[in-house]
Amino acid sequence: MTEIVEQAIGRSRTARRRRKTGGITHIAVFLAPTVLIYSIFSIYPLIESLRLSLFDGQPDGSAVWIGLGNYATLLFDANWAVRFWNALWNNLILFFIHMIVQNPLGLLLAALLSLAPRFGGTYRTLIFVPTLLSVVIVGFVWELILSPLWGVAEGMMSAVGLGWLYAPWLGLEDSALTAVSLISVWQYVGIPMMLIYAALLSIPDELLDAARVDGLSGFAIFWKIKLPLILPTLGIVAILTYIGNFTSAFDLIYSIQGVLGPPDYSTDIMGTLMFRTFFGQQTQIGDIHMGATVASMMFFIILIGVTIYLLGVQRRLTRYEM
Amino acid sequence: MKHIMMKTTATAALCLAAGGALAQEVTLTIESWRAEDQAIWDDTLIPAFEESHPDINLEFTPTAPTEYNAALNARLEGGTAGDLITCRSFDGSLPLFQRGQLADISDLEGLSNFPDFAKAAWSTDDGESTFCVPMASVIHGFIYNADAFDELGLEEPQTVEEFFAVLDAIKADGTYIPLAMGSADQWEAATMAYTNIGPNYWKGEEGRQALIEGEAKFTDEEFVAPYEQMARWSDYMGSAYQAQSYSDSQNLFTLGRAAIYPAGSWEITGFSDQAFFEMGAFPPPVPAEGDTCYISDHTDIGIGMNADTDHPEAARTFLEWVASAEFAALYTNALPGFFSLSNAEFEVENPLAQEFISFREECESTVRVASQILSRGEPNTWNTMWVNSANVLNDTMTPQEAAADLQQGLESWYEPQQD
Structure with a gap:
């Protein structure tokens, strides 16, 4: 008996040793596809665009090294700076609206769904479906709904006595960005909902049962037990919102409002500014170097935001073993 | 059908004359962003040109408007661009001329059929060189x-x-x-x-x-x-x-x-x-x-010649034809609303288009x-x-x-x- 056990231990030791020597190769082999794909399609273009931003284009097509000259132009030349700060500010407003509307709404929906209501599955699917739709379709549909000429918004609001509240929101400077943000919230609320829903489901029933036995109300259970347990997920949702607001918000604004962020640049964000600088617009000739500069600034802003979150917030979050 | 037969006869005659050598017949390709004009070129403009110029074949090969500038640049640099190039106005084409990709056609006789403001859209800032024949304005x-x-x-x-x-x-x-x-x-x-x-x-x-x-x-x-x-x-x-x-x-x-x-x-x-x-x-x-x-x-569309074309003579012949009164009438009537910039007299059939073009007689253009x-x-x-x-x-x-x-x-x- 002991002999067999010793043999088994010996075998597993050699196996472990073999695993150790083969380990590096294994790691390399399994990492290779990801590393290669990321390097070629993500890291290389990133470095290349950082490099491009340090040059200035000449009429004959060549480029001259100007160091941080493009960044100085973007930040300090009056005509560029006004567009840059306006775009950044609009991005922050967009982020803010998502944080106070989309994520709390996602949390609320997830909390309701986790109570397993009737037709919960159907609601979950319906709420999630818009995230799968093409942004062009979403943009077009909402533009039609809100259209002052053919849209149903005014009629529906009048039917419930709110017709006087209607305005051509997408065309007004004060409301265009909020309107676009809310369309984006409508489309993407399913994502925080799903993430939070999954986190809520992973909370063991024993904990909740114990709380109930101790006499906690439903709301207190949510507030004192569920919420602290899903805080890390809420953190992830916040950081995804932050990144998405620089990367994917562009699609919607481009499809609804166009590349100049009308009216009067009120929906102009970093993405649209980068797009028209890089690719040009009508008689504006594209400038790859200034475009790369705007893109690099976006990269730095995302980097700073994510770093602050990782170092300042995530480390302080308490994680509970469940 | 008639023109195809004529072309065949003409080609056959040419073959006999040249002792079987086909070298005289050239094919020119036209670059354009107006993909919606394909039918107009294939059915009206190209047959009309080939009827009077049996030794030159034309092929209209458009690109989508949003990709035209980038695609044309790439093809010009790679040496695969067409012989004839549709030009956007002013700074849309000037860089191509400055880089030597569009030929100087200032000495083209037909250019005298156009007013100065029309030629300005496809000329250098000093007006010395013209590089595209004005086709139409809106x-x-x-x-x-x-x-x-x-x-x-x-x-x-x-x-x-x-x-x-x-x-x-x-x-x-x-x-x-x-x-x-x-x-x-x-x-x-x-x-x-x-x-x-x-x-x-x-x-x-x-x-x-x-x-x-x-x-x-x-x-x-x-x-x-x-x-x-x-x-x-x-x-x-x-x-x-x-x-x-x-x-x-x-x-x-x-x-x-x-x-x-x-x-x-x-x-x-x-x-x-x-x-x-x-x-x-x-x-x-x-x-x-x-x-x-x-x-x-507004001068909207012109046509010029690739500086690297293998058939500069044929391309110039075509450009002279574009500058002619025949082309002006054909083009304007095939595409009501795009008006030839030529000084030549021609009839416009669409009544609304007639009204628009009549503005030119009453008013000054800019x-x-x-x-x-x-x-x-x-x-x-x-x-x-x-x-x-x-x-x-x-x-x-x-x-x-x-x-x-x-x-x-x-x-x-x-x-x-x-x-």
């Missing part, structure tokens, strides 16, 4: 619902005050929205409003050249006045025009819900198909009775004010003009502020404006 003005005008007893307005009297009458009647125009997409505000009515104030080419030479400023009275007129338009534009897009305006007009549409002549084909009522057109009303009228007759030189820098004057014109319509900027902002942007990079 003319701005106003298209109106003639049935509605009859019903309300209105006539085409001549002056600005008459124009507003007409708008008031339509508004008072209430059946129609007076002006089918929105500000959501911004470009209509600059294209169909500011540069449509503006030339009457800044006297067309005179004002445009003065800006380029630095003798006039956007803050001058003649450049502010069109904004002042536009500020008055918003009362007639329908209740929520701020969110009304370009296609919304087109639909409003063709559905018969609006009376007047500030237009470009490219709308003619679409409107003729869709509108079920009679239409008419009038040029932008002049500020005072008896003033000379000016129209935006191009969009920001299209030459003035939009080379950053901030781009044409972009600013979009945004500010929409702001004036939206009443979020006064005419003076809009003009001052345009001037400030231009001054920041354009030397002749800096002192």
Whole structure:
């Protein structure tokens, strides 16, 4: 008996040793596809665009090294700076609206769904479906709904006595960005909902049962037990919102409002500014170097935001073993 | 069918004459962004040319408009571009000539058939070299619902005050929205409003050249006045025009819900198909009775020759044909709303197109004010003009502020404006 056990231990030791020597190769082999794909399609273009931003284009097509000259132009030349700060500010407003509307709404929906209501599955699917739709379709549909000429918004609001509240929101400077943000919230609320829903489901029933036995109300259970347990997920949702607001918000604004962020640049964000600088617009000739500069600034802003979150917030979050 | 047979006969004759050598027959390819014109080239223009030039074959190979510039650049650099190249106007093509990719065709005889302002769109800034033959322009003005005008007893307005009297009458009647125009997409505000009515104030080419030479400023009275007129338009534009897009305006007009549409002549084909009522057109009303009228007759499309073509002689032959009266008539009638810039006399068949081209006889032609030189820098004057014109319509900027902002942007990079 002991002999067999010793043999088994010996075998597993050699196996472990073999695993150790083969380990590096294994790691390399399994990492290779990801590393290669990321390097070629993500890291290389990133470095290349950082490099491009340090040059200035000449009429004959060549480029001259100007160091941080493009960044100085973007930040300090009056005509560029006004567009840059306006775009950044609009991005922050967009982020803010998502944080106070989309994520709390996602949390609320997830909390309701986790109570397993009737037709919960159907609601979950319906709420999630818009995230799968093409942004062009979403943009077009909402533009039609809100259209002052053919849209149903005014009629529906009048039917419930709110017709006087209607305005051509997408065309007004004060409301265009909020309107676009809310369309984006409508489309993407399913994502925080799903993430939070999954986190809520992973909370063991024993904990909740114990709380109930101790006499906690439903709301207190949510507030004192569920919420602290899903805080890390809420953190992830916040950081995804932050990144998405620089990367994917562009699609919607481009499809609804166009590349100049009308009216009067009120929906102009970093993405649209980068797009028209890089690719040009009508008689504006594209400038790859200034475009790369705007893109690099976006990269730095995302980097700073994510770093602050990782170092300042995530480390302080308490994680509970469940 | 006839032309194919003729071509075959001609080819056969040529083969016999040359003792079986086919070398004389060349094929030229045409680069273009006007994919929608494929049928017009294949069915009308190419057969007409090949009939008189049996030894030259043509092939029309368009690219999507959004990709044209990039694709053409790549092909020119790679040496695979077509022999003939459709040119965008002004700074859209000038760099190609400066890089030596478009041939200098200043000595082409047919160029004398075109007025100077038309050639300017495809010439160097000093006017020394011309590199594309002007093909067509688009003319701005106003298209109106003639049935509605009859019903309300209105006539085409001549002056600005008459124009507003007409708008008031339509508004008072209430059946129609007076002006089918929105500000959501911004470009209509600059294209169909500011540069449509503006030339009457800044006297067309005179004002445009003065800006380029630095003798006039956007803050001058003649450049502010069109904004002042536009500020008055918003009362007639329908209740929520701020969110009304370009296609919304087109639909409003063709559905018969609006009376007047500030237009470009490219709308003619679409409107003729869709509108079920009679239409008419009038040029932008002049500020005072008896003033000379000016129209935006914007040079839009030209055609030049690849400097590296293997068949320069054949390509030149084709360009001479494009400059001829025959081409002018064929092209203008195949594409109503795109008007040949040629001085040659030719018949226009579409009635609405006839009205538009008749503006040329009554009025002086000019191009969009920001299209030459003035939009080379950053901030781009044409972009600013979009945004500010929409702001004036939206009443979020006064005419003076809009003009001052345009001037400030231009001054920041354009030397002749800096002192």
